[in-house]
Amino acid sequence: MRDPVSRAARMIPPSGIRRFFDLVQTMDDVISLGVGEPDFSTPWKAIDACMVALEQGQTSYTSNRGMPALREQIADDLARDFGLCYDPETEMIITTGVSEGLDIAIRAVTDPGDEVLVAQPSYVSYAPCVTLAGGVPVPVPCLERDRFRLVPDQLTERVTPRTKALIMNFPNNPTGGVMTASDLKAVADVVEDHDLVLLSDEVYSELSYEQAHVPAATIGTLRERTITLNGFSKAYAMTGWRIGYLCAPPELADAALKIHQYVMLCAPSMGQVAALAALRSAKAEKDAMIEAYRLRRNLFVEGLNRAGLVCHMPEGAFYAFPSIESTGLTDVEFAEQLLAEEHVAVVPGSVFGEGGAGHVRCAYAVSHEDLVEAVNRIERFIASLADRPALAIEARQPVT
């Protein structure tokens, strides 16, 4: 039989931490800081609105672009909160999570052989989606010394005549880094000079703790070449509902819409109903969750630093990204041994691409009690490393 699997499917890497899953299955007291989702349930008003809609039989397809009322509400909120104006009729698509938005956006702009810059560390799907679209992902590191921001020098070094687009995500998963207006301006200059399309994943926009989030499309004339992606999963604790949205100028939105029509038809109708209810009536619940994340962040980062890891204060999202280099272990070794010995699950930073090695991602969207216990276990783990210097030194030997 000839090879039944496509080259593209072969080319994309499998999940980097499959064996971690297998190890977790053997334990019953794992504290997982490995999950990129809120520990809260969706605000009840959204759930209740969805149940009412289901009882009324609202179970049909919606318009391809998504329910008009939801698009109008999103447009109003973006204009009010960020001064970001999109026409809900021609410049917006409700997507099945930001994941689908990313996929159709990447496919809408990428020709075979096009290079797409991917600011890393990043969410794991960007580069594989570029590959699946026939493009060539080009990692651009956001370094700890730059507070995990994207700086123009790193970009210009990697731009070639084949470069078509840049994908970035701020506030960032996994680093918690954010971009100020002036940081964005510097990136905008490079993007415009080289005539690139910008794909800006802003799903953590509500989770910006020190300053108001600045959408990339509000900078200079970036709007005309930017696809903004956002969704309800993080801010409204709605991961399982799979509702996101894509905003772009009509030409780009139309291109994405064609792909969306063929592969998705429309986002789930019940999720759209819940998302609309969340926007209209769950602001207090959302704000309370964000305040809880901020306080947990303070608690957790203080605990990590006390435990002996170097951790910058993440300004957004709900991840801490401590350096574990002081332990002498690689990030994969650290994560494996921490899980095996103390039953705390974290994600090795190298999974998130360039600039991630030597760090681990810890999601602090877990209960107060679990966070405190996780810090205790991490502290004990690091202390145990000090008692076995031979191991640590061995781990530091270069591979020959």
Next chain:
Amino acid sequence: MEIMNATDTTLVHLLEENSRIPTPELAAMLGVPAAEVEERIRTLQAEGVIRRFTAIVDRSSSGQAEVSAIIELKVSPERDHGYDRLAERIARFEEVRSVRLITGTYDLHVLVTGRDMQEIARFVSEHIAPMERIRETATHIIMKSYKENGTLMLGRDGGGERQPFSF
């Protein structure tokens, strides 16, 4: 306490959610020294903002049965004192968990607990109903509690099956 600042407001909110969070953890969350947290809590107590640290108990899970009743009272207000003197007299009984002045058909809303229904009936008929100025009472036995002080009493939330890892 004239005005609570932002730190006090957050501190009170945290303690309302969970009054057993150790001081060092509160300090880390608020970004202030532990000694300052202690001092703020002392001040909040002294000023009467924080009245008491307590626990929310689900009697149906504790195995120690207890009966509660809501008693609504129609009251003739007193010249110069309105409802206050009578309400305070009622509030001083051990059996009384809360007393509130309300709008609507009745004037006072009283929550009473006892070991069983007889005890509540006796308490109401012996101590509350005969009070002067009480014109009418309506007693509602609480059959089941679904939420107390903002805490659901529905058994523990399943929360679905969270994956150990996602990106």
